[in-house]
Amino acid sequence: MLQTRHFRYFLAVAEELNFHRAAERLNLSQPALWRQIRDLEAEMGTPLLEREPRGISLTRAGAAFLEDCRDILERVENARLRARRIAQGELGTLHIGFNEIAGRRPEMPRFLQAFRRAFPEVSLQLHFLMSQLQVDALRGGSLDAGFLLRPRGERTDFQTLRIGEDDYALALPRDHPLTRREGIRLTDLSDQALILPNPRNNAVIYDRLMTRLRDAGVSARIAQVADNENTIMNLVDAGMGLAFLNLSFRPPEPSGVVLRPLADLTMPVDLELVWRGANTNPALAHLVELVRAQAEAPPA
Amino acid sequence: MLQTRHFRYFLAVAEELNFHRAAERLNLSQPALWRQIRDLEAEMGTPLLEREPRGISLTRAGAAFLEDCRDILERVENARLRARRIAQGELGTLHIGFNEIAGRRPEMPRFLQAFRRAFPEVSLQLHFLMSQLQVDALRGGSLDAGFLLRPRGERTDFQTLRIGEDDYALALPRDHPLTRREGIRLTDLSDQALILPNPRNNAVIYDRLMTRLRDAGVSARIAQVADNENTIMNLVDAGMGLAFLNLSFRPPEPSGVVLRPLADLTMPVDLELVWRGANTNPALAHLVELVRAQAEAPPA
DNA sequence: AGCATCTAATACCTCAGCGGCATCGGCCGG
DNA sequence: CCGGCCGATGCCGCTGAGGTATTAGATGCT
Incomplete structure (x- = not known):
């Protein structure tokens, strides 16, 4: 032979x-x-x-x-x-998910650029997906890691790395009467039309918001459910109702929407890098390590 | 390892x-x-x-x-x-030479087509060269085989395969007085202008012709030496003198040149496939075998 | 629970074949 | 004619590829 x-x-x-x-x-x-x-x-x-x-x-x-x-x-x-x-993870492909919020954070491009510089031969495939869909994709194996928001303290079987934090606030049109009130409370929302995230996409947040409203005895009217934050904001802008949006989702400047904190609603969420512990993609370890280093010591 | x-x-x-x-x-x-x-x-x-x-x-x-x-x-x-x-000689390259005369013979395309059909992956590189240059190229190894004319009986250290035969005849303008004579003899060429092949290209033929003329006591005048048969024919056509050309070199039809045998000059030559016995190109053996078969049993 | 079964992993042994050493035989140059 | 260079050969030792028997872990069936 x-x-x-x-x-x-x-x-x-x-x-x-x-x-x-x-x-x-x-x-x-x-x-x-x-x-x-x-x-x-x-x-x-x-x-x-x-x-x-x-x-x-x-x-x-x-x-x-x-x-x-x-x-x-x-x-x-x-x-x-x-x-x-x-x-060694120096060559290969990494599928990374990110959602609306994560994509707007200044950390994201920093992480990705640093990774590309360190591992130029690892192809980064970016997937724009909402948080819940990212979780499914991580389970299914079509995603190696995801940048997403999770309610603080929620349990999970994933590995996570905390990158930043955020909270929800009330989104309302600039000319809405409530904008002139200090310390808006949940009870102020009675009889207001509300726009909520689609529970199919984001069941956790939907459930939590509904629970809080019910606990506060607010009988709010759900005017609409919307698939993503952009849509929600546009609907608010169009005067369809009020909504809850992440603070870091800053409305674009020529927008008629403003964000106001609620005195009695705090739903802290963490921006996290999330991945499956069983994932064997060697490049994933590099990404985690690099994000950890960057997150701990952000550049001056 | x-x-x-x-x-x-x-x-x-x-x-x-x-x-x-x-x-x-x-x-x-x-x-x-x-x-x-x-x-x-x-x-x-x-x-x-x-x-x-x-x-x-x-x-x-x-x-x-x-x-x-x-x-x-x-x-x-x-x-x-x-x-x-x-x-096995089924793949490779074969450098084949052929001269003016061989190129005009009907056998050549038959051989080449048959070979291409039988060994389509052997690349045939054809080289148009006069006989003496082919011999040099065969010695130098830049040619695997050559189709060329050799005076019958001449000794050689090459391998040869006889394909056909030919002879020399007198080439003269159609309106030349000698064309009306039966049985032209060498002595008839006295005082005629002659066009001979360049001894640099074809020393053997040149020497033989000169010897025959001298032996016959003919004091011919060498008007010109020419590099190839085409040139010689054109010069004869232009009335520059008489020449000796192969019988199978038929002048193209609208030509003013005719060929006449000489009664006392016979210089038989053989059209041969010639190659070096030491040549190890396996495709060469196939060519020789194929030409031998075709030459012995020409198609009906 | 217990047994049969399927899987990868180990232990131990055999021998083919890879490689080393010594040597031959042919050829060329001095 | 002889020494040196080269490829070719004979013989022998030992490494390592492969076989048999068996273990170990997991799973599924009864």
């Missing part, structure tokens, strides 16, 4: 065109090398060397095989290196 | 994802295979298989390596086939 040994040996012989020198180069004895070449020719089913009275030369088949030898040996070496680099 | 054995074994294991089945496929015992894979991972410097409670799966590095394995094993096999086919 053809072994890479044969390729290495033939390469040396073909380059030196001399069994003694080739054997020396390979740290081998001349007879051992000679026999391997003989066996190689038998395997190939054709002579590769022309035996001449004074030394040897390549046959046409041998010359062609020499090229193939070089190519194959190079590929073997590259295969080894590639596997190593993948195992 | 990585051996192709390792590639073949890993390929089986990675495809079966089961040591027993893979070992069976390889006609190997499970422990032997297991140890080879362990050694392979040590060589690679990274695990390729994920050991799970129930069986094995590929690591990312292993999956990448699997692709490389397939690629490499395929290339190894192709290298073997390529070398074999080159050695």
Whole structure:
């Protein structure tokens, strides 16, 4: 059977065109090398060397095989290196999710840029997904890590790394009467139209908000559920009702929406990097390590 | 050291994802295979298989390596086939020379077409060269075989294969007085202007012609030497003098040149396929064999 | 719970084959 | 004619690839 040994040996012989020198180069004895070449020719089913009275030369088949030898040996070496680099997490692909809020944070581009600089051969595939969908994708394995918001203190079987914090506040049109009130309370929302996040996308937040409203005895009217924060904001802007939005979701400047804290509603959430502990993608460890370092010591 | 054995074994294991089945496929015992894979991972410097409670799966590095394995094993096999086919003369390059006369013979395209059909992967490189230059090229190794004219009976250290025969005749303008004479003799050429082939290109023919003329006591005047048959014919047409041309070099129809045999000059030449006996190009043997078969039994 | 079964992993042994040493035989240059 | 260079061969030792028997862990069936 053809072994890479044969390729290495033939390469040396073909380059030196001399069994003694080739054997020396390979740290081998001349007879051992000679026999391997003989066996190689038998395997190939054709002579590769022309035996001449004074030394040897390549046959046409041998010359062609020499090229193939070089190519194959190079590929073997590259295969080894590639596997190593993948195992080291220096090469590969990382699927990263991020949601509306995380995407607007200044940390995100810092993390990604730092990672790209440190591991330029890891392809970063970014997926814009809401928090709940990210969790599903992480479970399903189509995502390696996600930047998302989780209510502080909520239990989880994922690994998490806290990057920042946020809270919810009341979003209301600039000209709404409540904007002139200090210390808005939940009871002030009675009989107001409310716009809530779609429970299909974000059940946790939806449930918590509803619970708080019920506990406060507020009989609010749900005017609309919306799929994402942008939609919610636009609906508020259009005067469809009031809503709860994250503080870090700053409305774009020419917007008629303002955010006001509620005196008796605090729902702190953490911006976290989340991943499955069982995920074996070696590049993931690098991402976590890098985000941890950056989050602990943000650049001056 | 990585051996192709390792590639073949890993390929089986990675495809079966089961040591027993893979070992069976390889006609190997499970422990032997297991140890080879362990050694392979040590060589690679990274695990390729994920050991799970129930069986094995590929690591990312292993999956990448699997692709490389397939690629490499395929290339190894192709290298073997390529070398074999080159050695068999089914693949390669053949440099073939032909001169003015051979090029005009109907046999040439027959030979070449038959060869191309039989050995489509042998690249035929055709070189238009006069006979003497072909001989030099054959000696120098830049030509594998040549179709050329040689005076019959001339000794040579080349291998030859007779394809056809030819002779020299007098070339003269259509309106020349000698065209009306039956049985032109060399002595009739006294005081005629003659156009001879350049002795640098075709020393043998030049010398023979000169010898015949001298022996016949003809004091011919050499008006010109010319590099090739076309030039000679044009000069004759232009009335610069008479010349000796091969019978099979039929002047193109709208030409004012005619060929007349000489009663006392016969210089038979053979159209031959000529090659060096020491030439090791395996495709050459096929060409010779094919030309021999075609020449002996020309198509009906 | 207990047993059968499937899997990867170990222990121990055998022998093929890879490699080393010594040597031969042919060819060339001095 | 002889010394040196080269490929080719014979013989022997030992490494390592492979076989058999067995263990160990997990799972599923009764």
